Amino acid sequence: MTDGHTQDGHATGRAVTIVEVARHAGVAVSTVSYVLSGKRAISADTRRRVLDSVRTLGYHPNAGARALASKRANVIALVLPLRAGMHVPVLMRFATSVVTAARHFDHDVLLLTADEGLDGLRRAAASALVDGLVLMDVELDDPRVPLLRRLAEPSVLIGFPADSAGVTCVDLDFAAAGELCVAHLAERGHHEVALLGAPSVVYERGTGFARRTLEGFTTALAEHGLDGTALPCEETFDEVHATVSGLLAARPGLSGLVVHNEAAVNHVLSSLRQLGRKVPQDLAVVAICPDDIAEPARLTSVLIPAEEVGREAVGLLMEKLAGRTVPPATLLVPRLTVRAST
Template sequence: MAAKRPDLVTIADVARHAGVAVSTVSYVLSAKRTISTATRERVLASIATLGFRPNAGARALASRRANVIALVLPLRTGMHLPIVMQLMTAVVTGARGHDHDVLVMTADEGPAGLRRVADSSMVDGVVVMDVEMSDPRVPFLRELRRPSVLIGFPADARGLTCVDLDFHGAGARCVEELVALGHRRVALLGAPAVVYARGTGFAHRTRAGFLAAISALGVSGVAEPCEEDRSSVSATLRDLFRAHPGTTGIVVHNEAAVEHVLTLLPSMGRRVPRDVSVIAICPDEIAARTRPALTSVSIPAEELGRQAVSLLMAKLSGATPSEATLLAPALTVRASTDHQR
């Protein structure tokens, strides 16, 4: 009889070859129970002879885990896909570092999707993205037997494990920088209107931080949603300067609109940074490649993904991690800001 391909050899084949129970092989693989030296060596010899490669199924048998986590990432209107992909890649890379695979769920199924995957025993835990202030998934996550971590914060985060950039602090930090440069009239061009309408947490928190800072620092400011296409950005800027002609500092929290803002301002007679200083809340690679390069508060997608996975793995191991992890906003000064003259 022809030998099996190594990738087709099962844990049962190893047990049969070594003359032991399947559970004994799993204990040798997982090291979760003491096995006699002679038996262990016999099992290892069979593994070597058959070319057995422990896979997800074998690990699951050994640990009663699927070694898979779910990433719940509903793709919705107004989401900036490059950022989404960075976060997803960071979660996948982090999971692989813990010997886990990732099941990505992109359909906008709400609590029903979470229930379906949790009830199937396909995953050990769940990472949830695009969190809303009044997220309908939150009550189910509190009752879910499997551990979960949210990248983002709902309005009420009690009983949940959440990690995110401190977007409230990011909005405030941008205002503080502009005011330190002498600007007295500032504006926030935020996410598309649909993002605010569905209550997405990061957008509302940035806006709240921006408004709180202008009030605390005694400057004038306005916060407006901003669409992503060039014509809409142009209309938003024209409306802004028509209603608030003295605006000299702009914060952009809309990655897709950033380059449009920078190219449209000179056509409106406002040079960057001589006439208008611009700060963005966006990934560093976006800020560094624009002309002029943007002063920015970085969105640390890689760190967010890594921390989310680490928190989930800690919960899987029985630990009780901190419920709230907020990454402090870091502002990098580049060429798009200048002292108001």
């Protein structure tokens, strides 16, 4: 407490270096390094002495020096979008799960925003700031994909571009999710159902997950012999209300609704309340959305497993960093939770 060190062993002044640890433990610098990395056998006694010194001196390896010598920054980049039609809370859950998973592998996460564009990726990669990249919200025709293919650093995409050759992708199997919802409604005895999807701008942009849900929905309709329709759905109450009342008017036989739009879910429910339709008596509703939205509203839902996707993405990236080959596509199987709305 009197020598510039605080109680918890944290130096407030100049940082402790590996040389001081080595001196304190009476060993060579390289020995300290090997104790810490475990890359060579070390006697139990030496290890203990070194570890003690590390603790009492409050040593933390210097990240820059480590990166320079080992050619590994132990940092991965997370590239987040910030655009129309993305549900932000889900994004955040992805982000936290990526951070948490990365920490498990002793890596940190550098935050890049998509609006820095290609240059941002190039810079981060070329300067060895990061060892690898995780990208979110990939579009069908994403300009970043060709760049990633050329980069020396490995990367993992969350979502699928149209041409996914040469890149690694992870996502929820949205087609299966769409099918699952229809199957559930069919099982419950419904004959006429509808899909309320993402805002039209999302379809136009060609974002993969919206289309794939639609495909799964359509396929399952045929499979189960149901009658059905699909509509895009905007995100303000008034627009949702217009869509919903239009839909109900046009299809009086409608008894099941699949909603794949996190931001609109609550508006849909408000709208039905206002139109006097009871859920699930008059209309069964199943949503494809994160649990934190479905749970309070007591909605039967296929959850978007943000945590799992993030963890998986990081896991794959670590495999690639270790030089192992990984499957180019990973589809996470959807799971449906039955609640009060069906």
